[in-house]
Amino acid sequence: MKKTIHIIGSGFSSLAASCYLAKAGYDVVVFEKNDNIGGRARQLKVNGFTFDMGPTWYWMPDVFEKFFADFGKKPSDYYQLEKLDPAYQVYFGKEDSLTISGNLNEILELFEKEEKGSAKHLQRFLNTAKGNYDVAVKNLVYKPGISPLELITPETIVRLHHVFGNIRKQVSKSIKNKKLLKILEFPVLFLGAKPQNTPALYNFMNWADFGLGTWHPKGGMYKVVEGMVNLATDLGVEFVTNATVEEIVVNEVGEAIGIMINDKFLSADIVLSGADYHHTETLIPNVYRQYSEKYWTKKTFAPSSLLFYVGFDKKLKSVCHHTLFFDTEFDVHAVSIYDTPEWPKEPLFYASFPSITDNSFAPKGKEAATFLIPLAPGIEDTNEIREYYFNMIIERLEKLTQQSVKENIIFKESFCVNDFINDYNSYKGNAYGLANTLTQTAFLRPKIKSKKVKNLFFTGQLTVPGPGVPPALISGKIASDLIIKFNR
Known part of the structure; x- marks a missing residue:
């Protein structure tokens, strides 16, 4: 008889795990508290506009290819990809921006134009970054985070200085132009930590940026979710929405034997949670929790976010996707994010205008935009504060791009700390999980296999390998591998 696995949450890590476990012969049911699948990668459709509510960047395409290849499939079986060129644009001031090409040779030319001699240094830096990418992404990140010995290989030994160095020191060693340095440090934001606190080994993100490029799935990131759901369904996975898990039931000998939903007990041989790790441990008795409240309060969390989903009644100028x-x-x-948590006085922000690339995101002649301000988790969140910051960034957008847009807004919705807590049970409303600092990397992250409850496992951004969509796919594979290993 097939063993039953109940998976809590339907984000990328849960979807990946469900596919691997169904392929291995388990009876898999995924329970999602919201009314649609995808976790933080949900999609909002309103008034002819479409918005990816969570991830908007498609980086590291090889990780997606590897996932689908494990099932004899390709991403193109489920969605169509377009490489963005330009990849992105960076504003430093009025009439002061740099556009990053989708072509590495053109990026090198841009660097050389901004700082003589920097192209040579960038090429050397990227050679190192590619080597780290090959070692880390094709090997290390697929380790289960059980032992420090996982990190000791002939390839990593020669890269030890990258583990104990940091990104900031590395990128500023040979390049001095402040704008170029900001661009080189930008990918670290995906890891949720300061550049000076991020191990230099993570420069592989620069190879992901410049070497592998930025892509767009036609129809948005939610097309990836739909593709994974279709694959999972074909493999026999069952999905249940509007299903809030109230308890993980643990028997008298410390075994997870099922879950409670709407006061109804659903038995299972194994429980895997892709929900927030801290929240998941509140669903079991105190005696079985691995990590105390003190443990969580001492951790460095990646930022939360203030997001705005905005529809404009015209096309915008001087911006990229x-x-x-x-x-x-x-x-x-x-x-204001990491040291003294508070609302930033002058925040950086990011904007996505997918309708520049993809007509499905907005009615003809209109523009869909997502704006994001990184924030400290756990700070006060009110409608008045949200509105204050929206007006701030719109005014800066108008000034920097020299156009009027505020009067052209026909739709606006926000999402912030309180929503991350309410919709995703996110600890302090964080958006990306634990930051990838040296002391929160690999075996130093919360464990995938519970140390106190038999047949209880975890997956997602609070465990290995860390924040981001590609790491989430990898986390799902790691969790499923461990479940199969311990339940043969």
Whole structure:
């Protein structure tokens, strides 16, 4: 008789795990508290506009290819990809922006134009980054985070200085232009930590950026979710929405034996949670929790976010599909995220205008936009504060791009700390999980296999390998591998 696995949550890690476990012969049911599948990667459709509510960047396409290849499939069996060129644009001030090409040779030319001699240094840096990418992404990140010995290989031994160095020191060693340095440090934002606190090994994100490029799935990131759901369904996975898990039931000998939903007990041989790790442990008795409240309060969390989904009644000028507004100092903004949690006085922000690339995102002649401000988790969140910051970034957008847009807004919806808590049970309303600092990497992250409850496992951004969509796919594979290993 097939063993039954109940998966809590339907984000990318849960979807990936469900596919691997169904393929391995388990009877898999995924329970999602919201009314649609995808976790934080939900989609909002309103008035002819479409918005990806969560991830908007498609990086590291090889990780997606590897996932689908494990089932004899290709991403193109489920969605169509377009490489963005330009990849993104960065504003540093009025009439002061750099556009990053989708072509590496053109990026090298741009660097050389901004700082003589920097192209040579960038090429050397990227050679190192590619080597780290090959070691880390094709090997290390697929380790289960059980032992520090997982990190000891002939390839990693020669890269030890990358583990104990940091991104900031590395990128500023040979390149001095402040704008170029900001661009080189930008990918670290995906890891949820300051550049000076991020191990230099993570420069592989720069290879993901410049070497592998930025892509767009036609129809948005939710097309990836739909593709994974279709694959899972074909493999026999069952999905149940509007299903809030109230308890993970643990028997008298410390075994997870099922879950409670709407006061109804549903038995299972194994429980895998892709929901927030901290929240999941509140669903079991105190005696079985691995990590105390004190443990969580001491951790460095990746930022939360203030997001705005905005529809304009005209096409915007002087912006790209992905546009970064770095006209203020990130180090100052970072203090308000990581050191003294508070609302930033002059935040950096990011904007996505997918309708520039993809007509399905907005009615003809109109523009869909998503704006994001990184924030400290756990700070006060009110409608008045949200409105204050919306007006701030719209005014800066108008000034930097030299156009009027505020009077052209025909739709606006926001999403912030309170929504991350309410919709995703997110600890302090964080958006990306635990930051990838040196002391929160690999075996130092919360464990996938519970140390106290038999047949209880975890997956997602609070465990290995960390924040981001590609790591979430990998986390789902790691969790499923461990479940199969311990339940043969």
